[in-house]
Amino acid sequence: MNPLPLVAVAGSPNAGKSALFNALTGARQKVGNYPGVTVERHSGRLTLADGRPVEMVDLPGAYSLDPASPDEAVTRDVLLGKQKGERAPDALVIVLDASNLDNHLRFALQLIELGLPTIIALNMVDLARRDGLELDPKRLSDRLGVPVVETVAVRRRGIQELQAAVDDMLSAPFCGVHKHVKSDLVHLQRRAREIASSAVISETPVRRWTHRLDSLLLHPVAGPIILALIMFVMFQAVFAWSVAPMAWIGDGVALVSNVVSTTLPAGLFRSLIVDGAIAGVGAVITFLPQILILFFFILLLEGTGYMVRAAFLMDRLMHGVGLSGRAFIPLLSSFACAVPGIMATRTIDDPKDRLTTILIAPLMTCSARLPVYTLIISAFIPNRRIVWGVGLQGLVMFGLYVAGVAGALAAALVLRRGVLKGGGGGFMMELPKYQWPPLKDVAIGILTRAQIFLKRAGTIILGTTIILWALASIPQAGPGQKQSEVSIAGHIADGIEKLVKPIGFNHDISLALLPAMAAREVSVSAIATVYSIDSPDEKAGATRLEDALQHRWSLATALAFLAWFIFAPQCISTIAVTRRETNGWKWPLFMVTYLFALAYLAAGATYWIAVAAGLGG
Amino acid sequence: MNAPFQLDVTSLDQLPVGTKARVCSVDWATLEESEACRLRHFGFDEGVAVEPLHLGPFGRDPIAIRVGRMTVAIRRRHAGAIRVQPIR
Numbered sequence: 001m002n003p004l005p006l007v008a009v010a011g012s013p014n015a016g017k018s019a020l021f022n023a024l025t026g027a028r029q030k031v032g033n034y035p036g037v038t039v040e041r042h043s044g045r046l047t048l049a050d051g052r053p054v055e056m057v058d059l060p061g062a063y064s065l066d067p068a069s070p071d072e073a074v075t076r077d078v079l080l081g082k083q084k085g086e087r088a089p090d091a092l093v094i095v096l097d098a099s100n101l102d103n104h105l106r107f108a109l110q111l112i113e114l115g116l117p118t119i120i121a122l123n124m125v126d127l128a129r130r131d132g133l134e135l136d137p138k139r140l141s142d143r144l145g146v147p148v149v150e151t152v153a154v155r156r157r158g159i160q161e162l163q164a165a166v167d168d169m170l171s172a173p174f175c176g177v178h179k180h181v182k183s184d185l186v187h188l189q190r191r192a193r194e195i196a197s198s199a200v201i202s203e204t205p206v207r208r209w210t211h212r213l214d215s216l217l218l219h220p221v222a223g224p225i226i227l228a229l230i231m232f233v234m235f236q237a238v239f240a241w242s243v244a245p246m247a248w249i250g251d252g253v254a255l256v257s258n259v260v261s262t263t264l265p266a267g268l269f270r271s272l273i274v275d276g277a278i279a280g281v282g283a284v285i286t287f288l289p290q291i292l293i294l295f296f297f298i299l300l301l302e303g304t305g306y307m308v309r310a311a312f313l314m315d316r317l318m319h320g321v322g323l324s325g326r327a328f329i330p331l332l333s334s335f336a337c338a339v340p341g342i343m344a345t346r347t348i349d350d351p352k353d354r355l356t357t358i359l360i361a362p363l364m365t366c367s368a369r370l371p372v373y374t375l376i377i378s379a380f381i382p383n384r385r386i387v388w389g390v391g392l393q394g395l396v397m398f399g400l401y402v403a404g405v406a407g408a409l410a411a412a413l414v415l416r417r418g419v420l421k422g423g424g425g426g427f428m429m430e431l432p433k434y435q436w437p438p439l440k441d442v443a444i445g446i447l448t449r450a451q452i453f454l455k456r457a458g459t460i461i462l463g464t465t466i467i468l469w470a471l472a473s474i475p476q477a478g479p480g481q482k483q484s485e486v487s488i489a490g491h492i493a494d495g496i497e498k499l500v501k502p503i504g505f506n507h508d509i510s511l512a513l514l515p516a517m518a519a520r521e522v523s524v525s526a527i528a529t530v531y532s533i534d535s536p537d538e539k540a541g542a543t544r545l546e547d548a549l550q551h552r553w554s555l556a557t558a559l560a561f562l563a564w565f566i567f568a569p570q571c572i573s574t575i576a577v578t579r580r581e582t583n584g585w586k587w588p589l590f591m592v593t594y595l596f597a598l599a600y601l602a603a604g605a606t607y608w609i610a611v612a613a614g615l616g617g
Numbered sequence: 618m619n620a621p622f623q624l625d626v627t628s629l630d631q632l633p634v635g636t637k638a639r640v641c642s643v644d645w646a647t648l649e650e651s652e653a654c655r656l657r658h659f660g661f662d663e664g665v666a667v668e669p670l671h672l673g674p675f676g677r678d679p680i681a682i683r684v685g686r687m688t689v690a691i692r693r694r695h696a697g698a699i700r701v702q703p704i705r
Binding site: 100185190221 | 673681
């Protein structure tokens with residue numbers, strides 16, 4: 001079978017390449033990874049006027065064929081037909097920012113030299129006109145020797161013409177010679193400038209919109225305040241808007257679980273489906289609304305061009321611990337959930353910066369820790385007011401957040417001096433023009449993220465929860481026995497208990513730590529289950545969980561438990577997404593190990609200090 | 618006093634915001650390869666017009682600079698490697 005013709009879309013960052021790709025291919029895109037590297041591969045299908053399909057691939061943005069980042073290396077390798085997992089493209093669409101021709105033409109000249117059939121999409125001509133720049137596409141086409149089509153991808157303008165040009169290009173006979181002449185960048189740049197200026201019809205200097213906005217948004221005082229306000233609104237939205245959909249998902253899961261419970265006969269299989277698969281995956285997909293709302297904001301910030309401004313504002317502070325400003329938004333997102341945070345690290349160019357950010361992201365207090373913190377705090381910390389408006393409980397909660405951030409910064413410092421030493425660690429970014437992204441593109445982005453997340457929930461997370469269920473259910477308890485003691489999990493808990501006894505954890509906690517691997521908040525229900533199953537004298541639900549805890553745990557143990565959850569990497573989704581984003585098990589294993597070590601030390605130190613202070617009784 | 622067209626050559630990180638200048642030379646040797654590569658990609662090259670536009674709020678770092686038609690952000694340390702001649 002003859003494969004479909006493959007057309008690659010290439011261009012410099014901020015040329016509007018993805019918007020053009022979306023306009024050409026529509027919402028049905030495939031997102032994957034190039035083998036061996038953590039660079040996303042976006043592909044889609046374009047249907048020509050006569051119905052013939054063409055496969056399109058959206059190459060990572062690059063400034064030239066001499067790569068300065070892993071993304072650019074992939075772009076070069078695909079274009080030269082050397083990339084694993086990708087055949088050499090048959091033709092090329094080069095996307096150029098009309099108002100930044102002198103820079104973008106340099107890459108275009110390099111690409112044209114490759115000798116593939118090529119079309120140039122002169123994109124964002126509307127913004128160029130807004131800036132008082134009038135270009136002559138005909139003259140540009142004559143100078144470059146390839147067709148030039150004017151487009152405004154975000155408004156879907158010029159797309160028909162571009163499709164027709166792709167059609168013509170693929171219909172023309174082509175006996176390709178593939179060559180890459182290593183060219184001198186400086187020489188190319190000068191030629192690019194000369195051609196760009198020859199294509200300019202008129203240029204009226206106008207006060208640029210972007211510059212005016214930047215004077216406000218990058219202002220040394222107003223800038224950080226506005227950033228803080230935007231972040232505040234984002235978090236309000238993540239938590240407030242998600243309440244209802246999270247409840248719906250919770251209800252839906254409960255409903256499914258009920259229906260399955262009543263239709264299946266009681267027994268091991270029903271338990272597997274209900275307590276294993278449905279409960280486990282249900283616990284994780286409850287977070288989907290939060291993740292999607294977070295991504296809505298991230299994509300909006302990215303699409304408008306504000307994201308790099310936020311990075312600009314925060315770079316100096318992040319630089320202090322060896323990170324770049326680019327890490328700010330991913331780390332901030334991790335306060336809602338580390339999964340989208342880690343996925344958002346793709347915007348960080350430098351591989352070591354990116355890896356450091358991934359490794360410390362789980363230390364940001366995510367929303368799954370809240371149920372655990374709330375339970376323990378309300379059970380053990382007296383609801384006392386310290387000064388007006390500040391209560392002791394709130395202060396402890398705040399302290400837990402601060403401890404997480406401090407731990408993350410310290411970890412970044414150590415990582416950047418140790419295993420992840422060196423690397424560019426620089427901060428060099430283009431500040432693109434502000435523009436309003438088409439909501440359709442934002443929607444496509446959200447859809448893609450949702451797919452990735454659900455695929456994880458359906459595979460790794462489902463698998464792990466089934467294993468955890470099996471450990472907790474096999475062998476089945478006989479009459480007079482406690483399931484929590486006879487099961488494999490019970491025996492593992494015995495082993496764990498020996499390990500965690502020095503840091504003040506009892507058998508109940510040891511038992512809860514295992515299912516909490518699925519998601520931290522599961523530890524709450526696990527503890528609740530243990531106490532309701534194992535206490536025949538107290539009717540289940542009759543006693544509040546807080547009261548039960550107060551009777552069985554010392555304050556020192558409770559504090560140690562809180563300290564544990566600041567650091568413990570107890571979230572299968574995070575580990576799974578780390579594996580996906582780092583392309584292997586090495587870094588997730590490293591992450592799990594160092595975080596457990598930190599959790600152990602922190603819980604231990606807390607316990608020993610608390611006992612010494614007389615709180616161990 | 619210097620005539621306006623004979624302003625002293627300085628480094629880009631010392632150039633006040635809003636001052637237009639031309640790049641005289643770039644000290645590529647003080648930069649790492651990927652950094653140098655990226656600066657070239659941004660179009661830093663002898664004779665190119667540059668203008669610092671904004672400074673970061675903390676320690677006046679990084680610096681947003683107009684290079685040709687593009688605005689880029691680089692750190693103070695990298696800007697220090699670029700020698701410029703202010704123009705009026």
